[in-house]
Amino acid sequence: MDAIAGLLDGPRARGAFLLKLAFDGPWSVRIQDESPIAVISVVRGAALIFGDGDEPIRLEPGDVAVARGPRPYTIADATGTPVQAIVHPGQECKTPDGQELKLAWALGTRTWGNAADGAAVLMTGVYESAGEISSRLLRALPPLLVQRLDSPLIALLADEIVKDEQGQEAVLDRLLDLILIAVLRAYFARPEAPGWYRAYADPVVGPAIRMLHSEPAHPWTIQELAHRIGVSRAALARRFNDLVGEPPMAFLTGWRIALAADLLLEPGATVGSVAPQVGYGSSFALSTAFKRLRGISPQQYRTATGT
Numbered sequence: 001m002d003a004i005a006g007l008l009d010g011p012r013a014r015g016a017f018l019l020k021l022a023f024d025g026p027w028s029v030r031i032q033d034e035s036p037i038a039v040i041s042v043v044r045g046a047a048l049i050f051g052d053g054d055e056p057i058r059l060e061p062g063d064v065a066v067a068r069g070p071r072p073y074t075i076a077d078a079t080g081t082p083v084q085a086i087v088h089p090g091q092e093c094k095t096p097d098g099q100e101l102k103l104a105w106a107l108g109t110r111t112w113g114n115a116a117d118g119a120a121v122l123m124t125g126v127y128e129s130a131g132e133i134s135s136r137l138l139r140a141l142p143p144l145l146v147q148r149l150d151s152p153l154i155a156l157l158a159d160e161i162v163k164d165e166q167g168q169e170a171v172l173d174r175l176l177d178l179i180l181i182a183v184l185r186a187y188f189a190r191p192e193a194p195g196w197y198r199a200y201a202d203p204v205v206g207p208a209i210r211m212l213h214s215e216p217a218h219p220w221t222i223q224e225l226a227h228r229i230g231v232s233r234a235a236l237a238r239r240f241n242d243l244v245g246e247p248p249m250a251f252l253t254g255w256r257i258a259l260a261a262d263l264l265l266e267p268g269a270t271v272g273s274v275a276p277q278v279g280y281g282s283s284f285a286l287s288t289a290f291k292r293l294r295g296i297s298p299q300q301y302r303t304a305t306g307t
Contacts, residue, residue, distance in 0.1 A: 017126040022118035028076035045120030125176040140194040199243040
């Protein structure tokens, strides 16, 4: 499993909240729904997007923004436009003084705004939960990422988002996934991508990461990793730490616990059934490692996530 597959194996859209937004100026919407990931694309016109205290970034057709929650952000026609709508958790939309807006600005199937044929048309897709398998990569993303994406996927989503047909939810989920994957692939090709991702291309560290990712239950040692790659233990440990920022076994532990956190959310899963899947010989061993890294036990984690 590579890094981007790891991300999408967690927040793969399952009934994601998707909406077409249509506005005539002046308009300004503040998003504070605390969702882990939101994807915003421009179909027509332009918009500004900015977090609190940040410089605004201009979005035009072909641009896609990925906002990493729970940090709030604002989308508007101009920085000076007063906020007219606030999106709260659960996609509750109200005016700044608390009046309900969801129905007042409804314009049709998955369409919302202040003008049906607005000068600015955007789409937003919100992943309202994220599996913990993706937490390492989510933490590597900036709070707000904007990427140029000249792709037919955006036009296809714009066409599908207003339809109300059988299976439409699944179609929209998969299109949202594809757009997010395309943005992430482009972002991680940038020079500023996190070191552990760039390490995939390294002839020594890359194979080590791939082996750890693909076989988390294997009883790995640095000696075995180094032997398989054909380098010394010292060379592997030094290069891995330089490129990734932590030793190989610490990286493996983090990966195992991230996997365990995701598996614990599956129906019928127990600590005992998950432990051998992620390289622990007993539920006690997994619980101890889980609490050491996360600060809570697996059972407390399940309770906190409502499982």
